[in-house]
Amino acid sequence: MIKFLLEKLGVLSLTFLGVSILSFSLIRFVPGDPVLLLLGERGASPELYAKMKKDMGLDKPLVSQYGQFVGNVLQGDFGTSVVSKQPVTEEFLDRFPATLELGITALTFAIIFGIPFGIFAAIYRNKFPDYTIMGVALIGYSMPIFWWGLVLILIFSVTLGLTPVAGRLSVMFDIEHVTGFMLIDTLLSPEDKWPAFLDALKHLILPAIAMGTIPLAVIARMTRSSMLEVISEDYMRTAKAKGLSRFKVVAIHGLRNALIPVVTIIGLMFGSIITGAILTETIFSWPGIGKWMVASVTARDYPVIQGGILFIAGMIIIINLLIDVMYIVVNPKMRG
């Protein structure tokens, strides 16, 4: 186990290095001059432009810029936003809980519905419930998030008036940020506990559905095929021969084995959730890192982009590590 973790760590540090190079160089290949954007085309006298460029460290050769960047990062300094003049770390930590809350809710939604649907489809293989579930899953899988998010807003917010259109919490509530998770913070607040919690939930629900739809479809399909494979295993026959009910055979003996590949997929999804966040957060004005990254690319805010991508990569890497550990927990063969 320890050896396994050390090996993983080795691979991960290399990944990190790769990500840092990519995040650094990609943004510099994108056309658009951050200095010009900051100054505005008209306000830029050549002297001011040169001074600004020097202040931002953009006059040096790329290699030394990169060296500076890595050196700072190793000392825990991810730079300062050109636009807001805030440290990137602070900006990130401000926004990350929002994305995490949204992502966790979306994935929970996807898991809670995806796994039972997958099992159900497998049990009724090639019958009506199977065709229905898999048909809907295919539609869900091919759904463009942007369009789907707007449809959800149109139905639930505009037409039915059930949910708010944007943000995390209505302005009338003043909630102290403790954990950064709105659902928890509202419950921790001394007054307006439940109304605020409900309000936060209402804000969360549509973006979570929009973001969780594709993962739901993937999990349902994966669970189904994995379950079908497992159903024909010898040990399932043994379980039935013991006198266990059909439900117990599937729910106990089938599920544990069928979930092994599903857990892997869910882990991979956690990474893609952050990419999903870019679209979802933009549609629902969700103040998370997705929206933050989009804004910083538009403003060519180099430090934010570089630092933000590194943070995101770090999160994905940590999550993957956790998933690997979880995989060992569900699969006894991995324990050796």
Add this chain to the structure above:
Amino acid sequence: MILEKEVLLKVENLNISFESMRGDLHAVRDLSFEVYPGETLGIVGESGCGKSITSLAIMDLLPATAKVDASHFYFKNQNLLTMNEKEKAKIRGSEIAMIFQDPMTSLNPSFTVGYQLMETIKLHFGGSKIQIKEKAIHLLTQVGIPSAETRLKSYPHQLSGGMSQRVMIAIAIACKPKLLIADEPTTALDVTIQAQILSLLNDLQKEYNMAIILITHDIAVVAQMAERILVMYSGECVEAGLIKEVINNRKHPYTEGLLASLPSSQNSRQHRAKLPSIPGLVPDLANRPSGCQFNPRCKYTANICKENNPDHISFDSNNHIVKCHTPLANQEAT
């Protein structure tokens, strides 16, 4: 003759077919047999003759594509064909238990040996956690697993094939079943382990007075273990009777072929490859031969064999029956 009311399992005209794209495949045809309490019935036959599906039909473990039909299909006085799912579940594991050919894949890889064993005990007996655990330890010890208590925490992949089969046996006998179906219990194991498992089954049978249906393609195993034998060919019973009777006084050419491919006591097992085997292949279920199913491979085929499928004829009073137009003449013990 044993009294009719004592019969544990009575099967009459069992038919099993599978829906397939080539039409219905009639895999078992008009198979009849009985099992009495405490005895061992050996079922032998080549691969694909329908041994496994027959035993799975008894437990209703066949896939949904299988159609099972019989004129009489009773366990004790319960009709296996009309029972509902709940009643079947009650019998499974408690009154009829089963062990399978491949013990390594028959245990669930994700649960400990202890869980899988205690699950059965809990299901059919209940009891406190400690009682169940004690019973599990007792069972593992009984099937010859050393340091049973620590073994409870093992996962199947940590066990050898022989050990796994012992665990399977422990699960099967947990509820003292009246009938144990052993479908090729030793085929996947090596020879020395084979003998140990068979003698374990023998001991347990005596202790619990349980009937065993021992399925194998090795007639030598049946000769050693069973009182009665049923020889199957292509889903039909071709010969059945007391084991001594059938071995010493074989009537069916197929039985003769099976016995000829046995190593005699002088021949060691290594010589087996050189022993005569029955030429030809088992018939394709979708394209069965007319008349006797064995006629394309039989040395004694006559015209009538190609025209009519023979009925069972009975020899002597011990229910020695054979399905053949040209049964072999009486012979003295070999």
